[in-house]
Amino acid sequence: MDKVFLVAVGIGILSRIIMLNTDQRQYPAQPNILLSQLVLAFVASSLGALLVPALRDRAYTSITFLSLAAEQFRQVRENRRDSLQNLEDIQLVKRGEAFIEEIARTYEIRNYMCIITSLSTIGLYYLIIEELKIAKNTSLMISSIIGLALTLILKKLLKRESIGDIADVEIVKISFVDECIMKVGDLKGITNIGLKSDRERYLSRGIGIEIIPKDKDYTNAGILFDSGQRQTIVYNLYSRLGLYREHDEPAFVPLPRRNPKKESLIIAFIPMEKDEQKIIEAVKSCPVLASAKGKNLSLENYKIGKKGSV
Known part of the structure; x- marks a missing residue:
């Protein structure tokens, strides 16, 4: 009993350690x-x-411990x-309620x-x-x-999709039109940056x-247009690469915007460090939230830019 108990406990702890690797990558945590x-x-x-040993000894009341554990x-x-x-x-970039709920649910599961x-x-x-x-x-070895x-x-069943599984990530140019209207790629009107010094920071340090x-x-x-998923992507960028701004600089808050053409x-x-490859990896590693799925099931047979079903 003692040997098999220790082995079973060890395997249970090992399963959590294996999943901790995923947790640390997706949800930066403290020691x-x-x-x-x-x-x-x-x-x-x-x-x-x-x-199992308790049930073999007909101690059926031991099942109540599972309900207590579930409550805990x-x-x-x-x-x-x-x-x-x-x-x-106190966050420069907020996680958002959807991401917080996803983290909390993961810790329980x-x-x-x-x-x-x-x-x-x-x-x-x-x-x-x-x-x-x-x-x-032999039985202990097999079990x-x-x-x-x-x-x-x-681990495979609980593994969630990441943005890299559902989308491609590209680096595009940041520019300004009409003097102060931000343009990222071919989408203009992202926001209005009034101060020249702020525009210069975007042009010199910013990445589209x-x-x-x-x-x-x-x-x-x-999935990408879900508000919780958007905030999660932005927070994932911030948590891995930092953000070059202070609390009293609202002009530099990342604002995800939809490009209707694509x-x-x-x-x-x-970012604190202007490294395009790290930016791409940070976006692709962002987890897809469960709450962001299933929003466009009625359009699953349609393709972007094409009329009618495929």
Whole structure:
């Protein structure tokens, strides 16, 4: 019991560590958040590993611990949401409510992954011993391998799309027409920049970004035009490359705008380091929000720039 319990808990924690790699890339976190997630992974894995032996001993009341765990993990989700919302006012670029909810939901779901993998590992161990009559060490090895395989399967299932999966990203020129009207690519009227010094900063340090839906697909375009998704893209740029502005400089707040000619998204951004390749990678790595999907399902058989169904 002790050996298989430790193995099951270890696999549960390992599953969370594997997913932490994704979390760190998409949601930059502090060291204390990392520690709290590992502690929660241990708790969740322990609950999953204890459930099967308890049920074998006919301790059916142990199921109530799962409901308590679910309630606790929902509380973790709420606490994470509240923490991020409290930080919004001090951000140069806000995450937005949609992105905050996506992060909070992810923190909750990943804990359930620990329960599933540890429970499956120890459950398979007893199943193999009792049904196939295989030696304990061999059964432990087989169940551990299956548990690790389940971890990789869950990782693949839980992996979300990124902007790079649904759109192409291009760098376009920033210019000004009629003296102070910003033009990015072939879209003018982005905003009005009155001060000459502000216009010079855009021209010298700014980078124009155009995000074009792949396959001329309206479904992909609908994701880009979701207000929460737009804010997430801008925040992802800010979190990775910084933003060359102060709180009292509203002229440099990134404003995503729709280009009706291509149904693309246009952004003028001033990073701390003007590196076009890093800009493209930052946009492509931005996660696609669950709340942004399914907005244009009625147009899924239509292509941008073409009339009628395809």
